[in-house]
Amino acid sequence: MAYIELSNDFPGIRGLMAYRPETAHPLNALAEVLLRDDDNTLSRGERELIATYVSYLNDCFFCQNVHGALAGHYLQCSLQEIDDMKMDAQGAPLSDKMKALMAIAASVQRSGKAVTEEQIAAAKANGATDRELHDTVLIAAAFCMFNRYVDGLGTWAPKDRNFYVNRAPQRAAEGYIATNLFQ
């Protein structure tokens, strides 16, 4: 169980959000605009894949499974295919632009300062726009927050990975804001 008394049994970040709705509101609104808003040239699947990759690098079980299942749902990939992508992004069947963005996300996971001019230039040469670079960096940075929030307070997570896969279609449909914090 979590390190603090949450007075609820929800797993992962959902337990924290029900405990503290005042911070849950901007956190969910941020996730919605970054990952799900359709005003974006990166697909929902591509953005969830960046979130999954960073959560994997941060070894956050809950986040990499929630977002991996959503990425699989949007990209129509199996759990195994998503696992292969997060474990070897540069060898994955992704566009050169996505590989360049994934490399930047991996740098952000280590430190903001780890992003190099060469990585930015490579992404731009493969067609990445400023908005795509911005969103890649902010999604990677945001998951360095979400992952730390979830693991830093010792929240619990369902161990059965199919739990996340089965829930993904409903989560994709309802989005991050409409989620009732207390259900």
Added chain:
Amino acid sequence: MAHINVPENVPGIRSLVMFRPDAGQHLYQLAQVLLRGESPLTPAERELIATYVSHRNGCVFCTNSHAAAARSLLQNDAPIVDALLADMETAPLSEKLKALLRIAGKVQVLGKEVQQDDIDAAKQLGATDRDLHDTVLIAATFSMFNRYVDGLASLTPQDPAAYEPMGKRMAEFGYVMPEQAARV
């Protein structure tokens, strides 16, 4: 030069949220609730946690701006900020706040670094669940802000004096989106 085409001569995160206000508004709201909203930790204590994490992440813009905000809030006790930046363990802070800062330091490394022993130590020194929650979320949030600011190479003023008015504004008005601030 920033990695992307953000407004010129606007420093740090302000230039990034002006580039993408749809996301920026939620970042500012998060900072406002977390650093100025209802909490058992004072705004100055929360700014010290933000400063400490930013310093450990080597983010010059966030360290200097939140250090300036903390100095402004602490008034006569402002030298605490520099003592913290020099050495947290010997700084003139309560034992409870030091225990919370140790947890923040672990969160800065990775969420999983925080162990039950760290939590128990803070609780024995009087930390409540809300103290612990807010400490972990502030440390996590600055692990995001620091990466956002440096990952896009946003403008970082080198003159320490440039941060004083920023800190005063953050202490007085809190976290207000740049274009809203311009209308005040």
